[in-house]
Amino acid sequence: MKCNNCGCDNPDDAKYCRVCGNVLQLESFFEKLSELGFMPTTMITLKGSLGATLLLYLLELLFVIGCLMVIGGIIAFLDQPVLSGNACSAFVALGGFVCSFVIAYVSFKYKLFDKSFPNRYVKSELLKEADYIQLDFVNDDDYTFIVKNKKFGVYSVRRYEIQLPAIYDWLSWKIEGQILNVQQNGRQYIMDIYGNELK
Numbered sequence: 001m002k003c004n005n006c007g008c009d010n011p012d013d014a015k016y017c018r019v020c021g022n023v024l025q026l027e028s029f030f031e032k033l034s035e036l037g038f039m040p041t042t043m044i045t046l047k048g049s050l051g052a053t054l055l056l057y058l059l060e061l062l063f064v065i066g067c068l069m070v071i072g073g074i075i076a077f078l079d080q081p082v083l084s085g086n087a088c089s090a091f092v093a094l095g096g097f098v099c100s101f102v103i104a105y106v107s108f109k110y111k112l113f114d115k116s117f118p119n120r121y122v123k124s125e126l127l128k129e130a131d132y133i134q135l136d137f138v139n140d141d142d143y144t145f146i147v148k149n150k151k152f153g154v155y156s157v158r159r160y161e162i163q164l165p166a167i168y169d170w171l172s173w174k175i176e177g178q179i180l181n182v183q184q185n186g187r188q189y190i191m192d193i194y195g196n197e198l199k
Contacts (some may be wrong), residue, residue, distance in 0.1 A: 021186035023169040038132040038147060046123055046160075052115035056107060063103045069096025114160045122160045129162050130155065142177050143193065154180070154193065164195055 001010050005022035014024055073093025107113065114122050126133070130146035133155060146153045146166055153166030164171075170183035174190055179198065182189050191197045 016186040023183065023186075033132055033147065037135045038145075039135055041123075041127050041130045041133050041146075044123070044133060046118035048118055049115040052110075052112050053117075056112040056116045059103045059107055059112070063100050066096040066098075066100035066103065069093065070100065072096075111160065118160060125161075126155070129153070130166060145171055163193060 001012050001014060001024050002008070003010060003017035003020060003022050003024060006017060006020040008017055008019040010018055010024060016022065017024055070093050073089045073091070073096060076089035077093060126146075130148050130153070132147040134144040134146070142156065142158055143154050143163055144157055146155045146162070148166035151166045152168045152171040153162060154164040154171065155161075156163040164180075168182055168184045170181075172181045173179070174181050178193055180191055180193065182191050182197075189197055
C-alpha cells in the first residue's frame with residue numbers, strides 16, 4: 001500500500017506508514033464518510049435561535065432609541081442658552097451614548113448575530129474550517145465532529161466555533177462531550193475536549 005503523504009511503499013496490511021507514520025487505511029474510511037453520518041458543510045443549514053433573534057431585535061430597537069437620545073441631546077444642548085437646560089441635554093446625550101454602547105457590546109459579546117442568523121455569519125467561517133460535518137449536528141448536542149483535508153476536529157454547536165482544529169487522524173468519543181479517543185501520527189491516546197492529553 002502506497003502512503004498518500006510521502007509516497008513510501010508499505011505492506012498491504014500496514015495501518016501506518018513506516019516512514020512518516022501517516023495512517024494508511026483512512027482512504028477507504030473517507031470514501032464512506034456519508035455512511036458514517038457526515039455530510040459536506042456546503043449542504044448544511046444551521047438553525048437559528050428564536051430567543052437570540054427576539055433579544056437581538058429588542059436590543060436593536062433600544063440601540064436606535066439610544067442613538068436618537070444622543071442626537072436629541074446634542075441638538076438640545078446646542079439650541080438652549082440656559083445652563084440648566086444644557087446640563088439636562090448633555091445628560092440625555094450621554095445616557096443615550098452609554099445605552100447604545102452597552103447594547104452593542106452585549107450583542108457582540110454574546111454573539112447574538114451568529115445565533116440569530118447562523119447561515120449568514122457562521123456558515124462562511126465553518127466552510128473555511130471543515131469539508132464535512134457530522135449529521136447529528138442538527139441535534140442539540142454540544143459538540144460534533146468535523147473533517148478537513150482528511151483530518152478530524154471538533155465543532156462546538158452551542159458556541160458556533162471550532163473547539164479542536166481538524167488536525168487529528170481519527171477522533172471518537174470515550175465519554176460523550178468530554179473525553180476523546182485520539183489517533184495522531186501513529187500514536188493513540190485520550191484527551192479532554194480542550195485538547196489536553198490525559199494519562
